[in-house]
Amino acid sequence: MSSGLEPPLWVAARALLPGPEAELALPLDGAVEEWVPPLLRRCRALLEGAGRPGGARALRRAGAVLRDGAWERLHAAPWREVGEGWRRAFAYGCLFSALGELAAGRPAAPALRLCDLGLLLGRDVLGGALRRLAGLLRHRHRPRRPPQKVHRDLAPVPVVPPEDEVPHLHCPSLEHFRDNYLIPQRPVVLEGIMDHWPCTKKWSVDYICEVAGCRTVPVELGSQYTDEDWSQQLMTVGDFIDRYIVGENGVGYLAQHQLFDQIPELKEDINIPDYCCLGEEDEDNITINAWFGPEGTISPLHQDPQQNFLAQVFGRKYIRLCSPQDSENVYPHESQMLHNTSQVDVEDPDLVKFPNFTKAAFQSCVLMPGQVLFIPVKYWHYVRSLDTSFSVSFWWS
Incomplete structure (x- = not known):
């Protein structure tokens, strides 16, 4: 291949893969x-000639x-x-298509989107x-203009009666957490355990x-997943930020x-809570979720099949909890x-249609930045998000 005729980005991209076709x-x-x-x-054979005239088009088409x-x-x-097999085939198709885009000298954005599709729906x-x-393309892609800051009045904080408030605890020992909360299955707000996470100082x-x-x-569109629209x-x-965080559309x-x-730059800024070591699985089996949205976003009353640490990075969330003993x-x-989601609107229940809802015992809290529930x-x-909010949850068994 004649590197003098090849777009520089294509050269860098090709260098990320094994060299000879046989490898x-x-x-x-x-x-x-x-x-x-x-x-x-x-596709593999076309990759070797993608930098020559006509090669990029052939690779794009095959991919x-x-x-x-x-x-x-x-x-x-x-x-x-x-x-x-089909997930891997899709990932290969996205990879070869993206490489074909770069070999043709096209902008990084379409190739980056193909990489993301392969990561989302296929396998790496x-x-x-x-x-x-994707990491190479993100650094080569022209940076976006940061969103214009919008100043909003803070939403009123719901009143939580002291007798209903989830208890707070500062950096308990593993043994104390295990004996008093994990084994008896009691919710608790943990404070101080994410103070050293880089995200608490960097993310906005x-x-x-x-x-x-x-x-x-x-992106999920709608205030909650049970809505018809x-x-x-x-x-x-x-x-997403322009439309729903800044634009309020x-x-x-x-x-x-x-x-x-x-x-990975975001993953480097968080830590798996030490208390997850009390579970039955290693860290590779812990599911880490991102939750990012504007004020007013709601997750209706529901339950999850694993233990959950919900870490609040920025913004506030109003949360109400109810024991599985009250499922009926x-x-x-x-x-x-x-089947894991309630029919009842927790903050405006229809007690004519759901009269026994008054029998359910709830605890509540307003989860603040730096706290883990x-x-x-x-x-x-x-x-319910009280502000623009970013949370990270860790599901573990």
Whole structure:
């Protein structure tokens, strides 16, 4: 290949992959249709000539055929039934398509979006190639203009009667937390345990826009997922901030567990709470979720299948909790899809339709920046953002 004729970004991108064609193994680790392996080998062969005239176009086309074919299989069955092979095939298609874009000298943004799609819907292949390429493109992509700061009056804080307030505890020992809260399954607000996390000093709307503004993520549209008009849409973090944080165009919520895998710079700013070591699994099996949205975003009363540490980075959240022993009194939906979600509007309950809701015993708190709420497994919890808010949750067993 003649590096003098190749776009510099393409040279840097190609250097992220193994050199000779013989070293570029493309395992699928799962069943796919017979047309996929030959197409994968064709993409690999085209990669070597992508920097020459006509090579980039051929690589883009082959990658697009692979990506589009795998996309159809990803959406032909329930997500849990999609085979590993098809997810990897989709990731390879996104990777080769992105490399074809760069070899053609096109801007970084379309290639970066392809990397994010591969990370979101596929698997990171070739030892983290998609993640490495996305990191390269983010640094080469023209930085977004930080969002204009909007000053809003703080929302009134709901009154929490002292007898209903979740207890607060400062940096308890592992033994004290285990014996008094984990084993008896009692909620508690932990203070001081995230004071050393870099995110507490670094993160803001502007910082999130700077670090992740050009990255494509799924955004939930609607104030809560039980609304009839609730939907999901792929957009960049910057567009999400412009529309729903700064622009106040309705309510959108960035709620996903892959954000920290997509953007390692953010993951480096958080720590898994030490108390998770009391669980049965290692750190690799702890699910870390990001929750970023404007004032007024609501998670209706629901329960999760694992223990949860909810860490508040910035903004405030009003939270109400109820023991699983009161499950009958909170009227879960009968459908399998929403069986873990209550039908009752916690802050404005219809007591004619749901009379036993008055029998449910609740605890409440306003979770402030720097505080971590322990939510025991299957504990019902309702969450409303009082401000623009960023939280991180850790699900563990």
